[in-house]
Amino acid sequence: MMTIDDPLILRPLIAGLALAVLGAPLGCLLVWRRIAFFGETMAHVALPGIAVALLSGLPPFAGAAAAALLTALLLAMMNRQADTGLDTLLAALAHVGLSAGLIVLAVSDRIRLDPMALLFGDILALSAADVWITAAICAVGGVVLARAWKPLVFLTLHRDLARVSGISDRACDILFLAGLAGYVALAMKLVGVLLVTSLLIIPAAAAQPFARTPEGAAASAAVLAGGSVIGGLLLSFAWDWPSGPAIVAVAGSLFAAARLMAATRR
Amino acid sequence: MQPPFPDSALISLRDIRFGLGGQSILEGVDLDVAPGEIVTVVGPNGAGKSTLARIAAGLLKPDGGTVRRRPGLKIGYVPQDFPATPPMPMSVRRFLDLPGSLTQTEAQDALTLLSAAHLADKPIGRLSGGERQRVLLAMALAARPGILILDEPSKGLDPISENDLYARLPLLRDRFGFGVLMISHDLHVVMAATDRVVCLNKHICCEGSPRDVDAIAAFRTLFADPEISHLALYHHRPHLHPHDHDGEDGHDDDD
Numbered sequence: 350m351m352t353i354d355d356p357l358i359l360r361p362l363i364a365g366l367a368l369a370v371l372g373a374p375l376g377c378l379l380v381w382r383r384i385a386f387f388g389e390t391m392a393h394v395a396l397p398g399i400a401v402a403l404l405s406g407l408p409p410f411a412g413a414a415a416a417a418l419l420t421a422l423l424l425a426m427m428n429r430q431a432d433t434g435l436d437t438l439l440a441a442l443a444h445v446g447l448s449a450g451l452i453v454l455a456v457s458d459r460i461r462l463d464p465m466a467l468l469f470g471d472i473l474a475l476s477a478a479d480v481w482i483t484a485a486i487c488a489v490g491g492v493v494l495a496r497a498w499k500p501l502v503f504l505t506l507h508r509d510l511a512r513v514s515g516i517s518d519r520a521c522d523i524l525f526l527a528g529l530a531g532y533v534a535l536a537m538k539l540v541g542v543l544l545v546t547s548l549l550i551i552p553a554a555a556a557q558p559f560a561r562t563p564e565g566a567a568a569s570a571a572v573l574a575g576g577s578v579i580g581g582l583l584l585s586f587a588w589d590w591p592s593g594p595a596i597v598a599v600a601g602s603l604f605a606a607a608r609l610m611a612a613t614r615r
Numbered sequence: 616m617q618p619p620f621p622d623s624a625l626i627s628l629r630d631i632r633f634g635l636g637g638q639s640i641l642e643g644v645d646l647d648v649a650p651g652e653i654v655t656v657v658g659p660n661g662a663g664k665s666t667l668a669r670i671a672a673g674l675l676k677p678d679g680g681t682v683r684r685r686p687g688l689k690i691g692y693v694p695q696d697f698p699a700t701p702p703m704p705m706s707v708r709r710f711l712d713l714p715g716s717l718t719q720t721e722a723q724d725a726l727t728l729l730s731a732a733h734l735a736d737k738p739i740g741r742l743s744g745g746e747r748q749r750v751l752l753a754m755a756l757a758a759r760p761g762i763l764i765l766d767e768p769s770k771g772l773d774p775i776s777e778n779d780l781y782a783r784l785p786l787l788r789d790r791f792g793f794g795v796l797m798i799s800h801d802l803h804v805v806m807a808a809t810d811r812v813v814c815l816n817k818h819i820c821c822e823g824s825p826r827d828v829d830a831i832a833a834f835r836t837l838f839a840d841p842e843i844s845h846l847a848l849y850h851h852r853p854h855l856h857p858h859d860h861d862g863e864d865g866h867d868d869d870d
Contacts, residue, residue, distance in 0.1 A: 499715055503714070506698075513674065557704070566703060
């Protein structure tokens, strides 16, 4: 049984809090753009990316991020032709990606990796280097996102008005998708491919009823996500719950409580 | 023959063609907007009015033709649709801050100009249709535009707000001297606020002063029966505009 001052809980805690803070504004943008499932698809498609990276001796993070970004760009292009609904495209790609990844992992005897760890996260596999890399990338991502925040919010609210005011929608979209892909690849070790978007979506959704500004929503989402990480990890260490699902369970409870509060306030 | 590009125009469109999914939406449209001029484009549903406005605003690239804007021209744009329940929480003040080029005073001045100063702290999701329209107009005006492009600005407005909007527009134009390109489906409500009317049904079928255009049978039939008017328009294309090219502009209304 581990205790709270164990370095093994500090590692996921630092990485988790960094991811919670960066994930909050990204998650708000996903919720506002009504493309919550978009992150899900990117995460699922990251799995074959990881598998290919492992087979070719590349870092899994790079494989995951590249696969997620490629998919996002592909989707952005396909969506412009728009004869199939985006939801259909997303669902199809998510499951094809997941299946392709699982097949590669199953048939390759060169990869010794528990698929469960990829699907639901494995915080015990977090090395100290992983933690610092995660924190550093989150910090850089946070600075970039803060600078692009206003145009991204404007584009999300009204694309035409933003474009007439001189904002380049294509540059902003690519930046947003790249950020999302990087996030998905980073968060995978903590919560796994299947749960990665929950850390983006659930706290952001819970924060909406109480916020008065876009920044307020992002800040509240960051607090709720941070709380979910802390609560989930504590539960995980105390009762041996799987860490990813524990974090999501706490986030889900906070979401339910927020909805309840919003409903009774009215 | 295309009409030449006038030097004075803010925006000049020549031979604009646009299609979507194999269907032609605009077929060789020429249009100029001069400084201080209010031009209203009217036409039935599906006539390509919004497409034309979006092309003029630079939001859409035409398949063919030329778009010329006066160098450095600033465009104020009021879109046809703005969500009544926006996805994110935001006050009017914060909304006006989104383009990033305004000071707080400029934003407040723009609101005051439209008698909307009291709305500054209101969430944009709680605005009435008329209030929303004034806030959008304030954003467009605050950018100090050389031209204002309004896409069906009275859509969803009650008659009072609608009259208010069209009463304000010429006054604002007189004060700031910008040109206006406005889209409308109803000539009569915009008549008083318009210098020149352009009737569009994929191509320009007539243009002139509001009173002249209202008197043309082609214009009347344009809205009466889409099938008949479409045929009629191909048979004769009355042009009231003085700079008309050759002598084929008969206004004889033989229907």
